[in-house]
Amino acid sequence: MIKQLTKQENKIAELISFGYSEKEIAAQLFIATSTVHTHAKNIRKKIDARSAVDVTRFYILQNPVKFFLSMFFLVVQSFMIATTSDYDMRKPRNQKTARKTVRVRRNELT
Template sequence: MYKVLIADDHAIVRSGLSFLVNQQANFEVVDEEANGTDTYLRVEQGGIDILIMDLSMPPGESGLITTKRIHEHYPDVRILILSMHEEQEYINKAIHNGAMSYVLKSSSDEELLKALKSLSNGENYIDQNIKITKNDIQQINSDGVDVDLEGYNGLSKREKEIFPLIALGYSNKEIASQMFISTKTVEAHKASIIKKLELDSRTDLVRYAIHHHLIEF
């Protein structure tokens, strides 16, 4: 039985997906999340085989970044992106960041089911309505896609979890409560993030996050 996590910022979408997936043999939805930060934290807890995730789940971390972090730290979790974004840039970046499958929300349920079956067999699946060119493959395989994020990529796993919460204006107390750490630890991480990114203030951090599409409002 494949344990499935569904991540989407719309409750009605999560409910519909859960109903569809639970009707399939060998698949069971074990949890749902509404944003990138909570999705990563749930994967961190374990017991997830397949993640069906939207790319846009404001406010919070960009789904592209969540995909990258999960793939880097939990490569056994098979990621299926289900998104309204049909732009090739999003598709290429999602696959480059570790997604095994990309399905459009405008497609039929059958496309999602084909993707799930492929993932259960350890195979990649791209929506039949998406055309991948040789140039797209070069972008997907390029090591230079994330060159502008060198500073961000140098942050620790915990710092990357805290980063979007700081950028979105959460207080140290709120972050500490959500991450189950002390406010002093939050302050230390915040100082470390600003130093590593060579920024001067939280305002600069917000500008950095927006410029590099690391968060969504």
């Protein structure tokens, strides 16, 4: 893992690189948002980063195996989505709701 960061800072850097906000990180780690903010500030200071993008770049360069593994699964998932054309992900509509919608449309046309 990242040597110059503490264990907690490393975990927070990982969550920042996954795109979580400070509130979401605080909820996941069961700590205060101000604590996450302080850790993020210390991380940026230690690695000389200006933003979350720099933290993400640093984390990816320090952990290339995790990065390429996640990219592999992203490509597989994208391939599955692209090749499956007849699968409907939406929730089935309630018959009563569907009838009401049809009646409203008919009333609007007349």
